[in-house]
Amino acid sequence: MKKVFFAVLLTASLFATAQSAPQDSIPTNPQSQQNAAQRILSSNLSQKGLTVGGYAEAHYNRATGENAKLDVHRVVMLFGYKFNERTQFVTEIEFEHVKEVYIEQAFLQYTLTDNINLRAGLMLVPMGIVNEYHEPTTFNGVERPSMDKSIVPTTWREIGLGVSGRWDEASLRYQAYVFNGFTSDNDGKYLGGSNGFRNGRQKGAESMMNNVNFSGKVDYYGLPGLRLGLSGYFGRTQSEKAVEDIEGSDVGIAMVGLDARYAYKRFSARGQFIHANVTDSEEYNAYYGSDLGSALQGWYLETAYNLLAQDKKQQLIAFARYEDYNTHAATDGGLAENLAYDRDEWTFGLTYKVAPGAAFKADYQFKNNAVDGSQTIKQLNLGFGVWF
Template sequence: MNRRFLLIGLLSFISGLPVFAQNTSEKLLASEEKLSIGGYAQIDYNQPLSSDTKNNGTLDVHRLVMMFGYRFNDRTQFVTEIEYEHVKEVFVEQAFLNYRIANWVNFRGGLLLIPMGITNEYHEPATFNGVERPNLDNKIIPTTWREIGAGFTGQLIGLDLKYQVYVVNGFKSYDGEGILRGSDAFRKGRQKGAESILTHPNLAAKVNYYGIPGLNLGLSGYFGKTQSSLYANLDETDTQAEMRADSSVVGLNLIGVDARYNHNGWQFKGQLNYGSISNTDQYNQFTGKDLGSAVFGYYLEAGYNVLQGKGSDLQLVPFVRYENYNTHQKVEGISENPSYNRDEITIGAGLWLASGAVLKADMQFLGNDAMDDYNKQLNLGIGIMF
């Protein structure tokens, strides 16, 4: 496909919002108040552009979120995040109890964000460039990915490390019919804490290194199997039923590395993810789906805050991001779909009126290996975080 913008995307290096600002849940955990309140909102305008056809734009209150934290004592806290999407849909995005065992370790249990990549944990609109989150974090991670579980989190100050490790329920792959598919891999399988089923426990973990000023490096992993309704009331002596149930699940080993660097208004950001998926041949035959046996993707983002050092709260942040992600990186028993190998460039700017209030505009060039050229889309947005 035509990749004429790639060189521009990789060489422009013109982005720079504050990289290491706390997300809302971190702010609530750090608060000394008995009851803490936070939230964020995202209001979007998306306009596809074409020289051949006229398209309606979409105006949307994409999400409106309220967050509450309650401190029972100096060790025990509760944090929850309640989200309204598109005005009419209601979700609980986080709801967890945090208990500080020692200065370096906390127990955490409830509905938890899976620590994978950057945006899944830092998904508030004032913490990322562009009107929309990176599409890699939509199709492969997939943001906002949260499940019910428990584990430990903490900070090893002497080693400049932050860690998280949780046992959680996994994606649902079958509930009367197959759920997972090639176009967006595991996205439709998120259980989101809503009457979740547990067939196989899964492990999620991440380590961040912050020992070099301005640099944050992350290594994350997720390992386990999907969940299936066919295991409910399964007679273990019924070999045929057990084989059907086994064909309705897949295994997932997903790893990720990410990096953020911020210095004198310059900011660089990158992320890479690879996932190996087992049992896809049997799963696709049983369900009629086209799930790939491997997924892969990365993005690079860079730029500069042009108002750096001007002594103002205003930040003007031009940026560029290049993404490539493939949900059919490998396949088993089916043909690769070239339209699942996407190649995208986003160029735009954000004007931060304050640290938690931003006006955004960008142009996206969206393509894949089945196309000769990019589709274009103009995005405008308002982002709030407090």
């Protein structure tokens, strides 16, 4: 771990004269908002060479009846390189919980025309808002929305190939990829339970593939202050060659997402709906001994208001978010719906953006499930996030 960390620092020092990504303005207008990869790609359009950046967040969480937990949740280093006017490479190297190292993205982009880019490598699956826009200063709340973690699930990335681009005449941004997708058996961890598909993420680590999956998204930005997204993901999970012909060794997944973001002066709002249908879940559960639902569904609505004047460089954003999500929205066969997986949450908090790309955060959550007599879990969250 230490050797990897120092190697990355040494690499960065060798390129001390390389250009850095522009200081993050965190625009409230969702039409002009960029994520880390988009900023890296756009920041070195004028010349060849290396672009560097990063983001990080640290959290304090204290839930009902639990000790407080403190965590340097993630520190991410971003690198982009422009080979020529058409060819760029982007990667994210992520250190999680101090001791875990991941490659979150690593893809090569080749610009075919002004509106068509060919991409290949480890990429984010375009589903919902936060899976693509997960930098800590781009969303309210210390933690990412819970339904994104359980249903989408963030941060979901796989190895694939596809195209992306814009069609400004129609005010559309599009993405279309083929991926390897979830695995049925991730070293003894299975799909299902309260975390839904989360255990199936392969993350580009010696990923297995015997089924091709398709993912696509279209964003519309033709109305002032508004951005609408429609996402889709369709395919089957991956299974080992020795068992791939056995009934229940994999499942089919059809996931659809709708999202919206809106901003007007000091007011902003966002919402998201995700539904996933699972085929052959009964056979999968019988084979692996899991409790995967035949449908997963979740949604949330959030409103926010900047308490400081618009001409101030700093922002103090008060927000409220309601989430409702269920990893047992439906079940097949003899599997009973687990009411503990049917959850809802209220989150109330403040985001204090003290400088472009730097924010302190605080919020309080009320977490419930559908089990009769279950107690509401109350949780205090404090933290900060940076992105540069």
